[in-house]
Each structure stands twice: as C-alpha cells, then as structure tokens.
Amino acid sequence: MAIIEVVDLVKTYDRKVAVDGVSFSVDEGEIFGILGPNGAGKTTTVECIEGLRAADSGSIRVDGLDPRRDRAELRTRLGVQLQQSELPERIRVGEALELYASFYRDAADWRELLERLGLADEVGTEYRKLSGGQKQRVSIALALVGKPKVAVLDELTTGLDPQARRDTWTLVEQVRDSGVTVVLVTHFMEEAERLCDRLAVIDAGRLVAVDSPAGLVARVDGEQTVRFRPTSPLDTALLAGLPEVDAVERHGPQVVVTGRGNLLHAVTSLLARNQIVAADLRIEQAGLDDAFIRLTGRALSE
Numbered sequence: 058m059a060i061i062e063v064v065d066l067v068k069t070y071d072r073k074v075a076v077d078g079v080s081f082s083v084d085e086g087e088i089f090g091i092l093g094p095n096g097a098g099k100t101t102t103v104e105c106i107e108g109l110r111a112a113d114s115g116s117i118r119v120d121g122l123d124p125r126r127d128r129a130e131l132r133t134r135l136g137v138q139l140q141q142s143e144l145p146e147r148i149r150v151g152e153a154l155e156l157y158a159s160f161y162r163d164a165a166d167w168r169e170l171l172e173r174l175g176l177a178d179e180v181g182t183e184y185r186k187l188s189g190g191q192k193q194r195v196s197i198a199l200a201l202v203g204k205p206k207v208a209v210l211d212e213l214t215t216g217l218d219p220q221a222r223r224d225t226w227t228l229v230e231q232v233r234d235s236g237v238t239v240v241l242v243t244h245f246m247e248e249a250e251r252l253c254d255r256l257a258v259i260d261a262g263r264l265v266a267v268d269s270p271a272g273l274v275a276r277v278d279g280e281q282t283v284r285f286r287p288t289s290p291l292d293t294a295l296l297a298g299l300p301e302v303d304a305v306e307r308h309g310p311q312v313v314v315t316g317r318g319n320l321l322h323a324v325t326s327l328l329a330r331n332q333i334v335a336a337d338l339r340i341e342q343a344g345l346d347d348a349f350i351r352l353t354g355r356a357l358s359e
C-alpha cells in the first residue's frame with residue numbers, strides 16, 4: 058500500500074524549473090531511493106513532501122495527509138533528518154535527544170533509541186566531539202524520536218568513510234525492519250543499489266524511471282565479460298562457437314570471453330565437458346551505473 062503519493066509535482070524557482078512533473082509512490086515498509094546527480098531536484102522534491110516548500114502544481118499525500126495543509130499532523134508521522142549544521146556544537150547527545158523528544162506528544166524512549174543506534178556511551182558527549190559517523194547516527198536518532206511512520210534521510214552518508222558508510226547502511230536497514238518506511242535521497246550509486254527496494258531516478262527535474270535496482274539494471278541488455286585462466290590447454294574456437302559468446306580474446310595466460318544471456322553457465326559447462334579447470338574465474342556484468350548512463354545519457358558523477 059502506498060504511504061506517499063506524488064502526482065505531477067512541479068516546482069519552479071524564479072524561472073528555473075527544479076522539478077518538472079514528477080510522479081511516484083512509495084509503498085509502506087520499503088526503502089525508497091531518490092537518485093540523481095547534483096541539482097537534479099531531489100531535495101526540492103523531498104522538501105515538498107515534508108511540507109517545507111509549496112509546490113507550484115501537482116499533489117502530494119503522505120499517509121493520507123496534505124503536507125502543506127496538514128503540517129502539524131504530518132510532523133508526528135514524518136521524521137526528517139536534520140542537517141548537521143542545525144545542532145549547536147556544544148549540546149550533549151542526551152540533551153539533544155531529550156529536547157527533540159519534548160516536541161512530541163508520544164515520543165520514543167530516547168535512551169533506548171541511543172542504545173539501538175550504538176550511541177549509548179555518548180549520552181554525555183558534546184555534539185562537536187563526535188565523529189562524522191556518530192553525528193549521522195544522532196541525526197537518524199533525531200529523525201526517529203517522534204516515532205514516525207516515514208523517515209526521510211537526505212544525503213545520509215556524504216562525507217563518511219567507507220566503514221562508517223557501511224555501518225550507516227546497516228542501521229537504515231534496521232530502521233526499515235522496525236517498521237518505518239524510509240525515503241533515502243542519494244547520489245551514490247552503490248548506496249542506492251545496496252539499500253533501496255525501489256528507486257526513482259531523477260535527472261534535470263524529470264523522472265527518468267522508477268524500478269528496483271535489479272529492474273533498472275535489467276533494462277540495460279548489457280554485455281557480460283567472463284575472465285579466467287585455464288589450467289590446461291584450451292582451444293578458444295570451442296568457446297567462440299557458443300551461441301552466448303560474442304568474442305574471445307587471450308590476454309597472456311588469461312582468456313577473456315564477452316557475450317550475453319547465461320554466459321557464465323555456457324562457459325563453465327563447456328570447460329567442464331572438456332575437463333579444463335578455470336582458475337581466477339570472474340564475471341563482470343552491467344550495474345546500476347550502466348543503467349543510469351543508458352537512462353539519462355550521462356554518468357551520475359558528470
């Protein structure tokens with residue numbers, strides 16, 4: 058069931074069209090990603106969902122509420138991640154949580170929340186003394202303290218090192234598993250691929266596609282590459298004769314086979330039939346990166 062519905066959203070700043078007729082819906086209980094390059098209109102879209110910005114046209118419903126008209130009620134159902142700069146440097150973690158909990162009639166037990174987010178030891182620590190990853194966890198805690206049904210997390214792992222980023226992903230999955238629908242704004246392909254059940258790909262204000270990461274990748278009928286080192290002599294003409302294979306090359310001791318369909322299975326079966334053992338066998342397939350390029354005509358990082 059849809060918990061967020063966005064229909065034909067349009068938002069213009071002066072003459073710049075930031076969001077240009079975007080429609081999508083978010084199902085209850087999913088991690089829904091909004092993926093796109095800088096300036097694509099992601100933040101504008103979620104700010105309209107949060108009721109922080111008025112759309113020029115289109116309609117939005119969050120758990121049945123109109124974000125502008127029902128802002129007060131929306132606040133109890135939608136948790137918004139705070140940007141880092143919005144907390145005073147010297148506030149202690151426990152104080153921040155207590156303060157935010159006081160804004161809600163029915164707040165979560167914030168001590169239990171800190172425990173769950175691995176911050177129990179930092180209750181008395183000043184915000185400025187936390188690591189980047191810890192600050193992000195505090196911002197997640199603050200988004201959850203009102204016991205929302207939906208949490209919006211915007212550029213959650215920007216600036217984090219790879220380990221802290223992975224820890225944060227695990228945390229987001231735990232949040233979802235606890236029954237909260239998550240809307241995740243990101244421009245990291247890996248994050249989107251690893252974490253999101255479905256994604257809206259936005260480019261230059263327009264919705265390019267909504268699908269699961271695997272569904273997006275499947276739209277690219279991509280070429281695959283299988284690499285291996287045969288441990289006994291191999292007649293590559295045998296491989297070249299397989300219907301799945303487009304080309305076979307030798308790079309020193311390595312054989313590189315490109316093709317389509319169930320390429321890996323075709324290659325390994327042929328090797329098995331000929332009693333050839335493949336060492337260092339690897340397959341490379343199209344990923345979300347390739348799908349993004351196919352859909353938008355450019356790489357996400359451009």
Ligand SMILES: Nc1ncnc2c1ncn2[C@@H]1O[C@H](COP(=O)(O)OP(=O)(O)OP(=O)(O)O)[C@@H](O)[C@H]1O
Nearest residue numbers: 070073075093094095096097098099100101102244
């Ligand atoms: N308050 C504003 N006034 C004028 N233009 C704005 C305003 N906020 C955003 N824009 C412009 O609208 C477009 C969409 O911006 P938005 O912040 O929604 O994109 P984004 O996808 O979230 O990008 P980023 O990843 O860089 O945050 C950009 O061209 C941006 O410059």
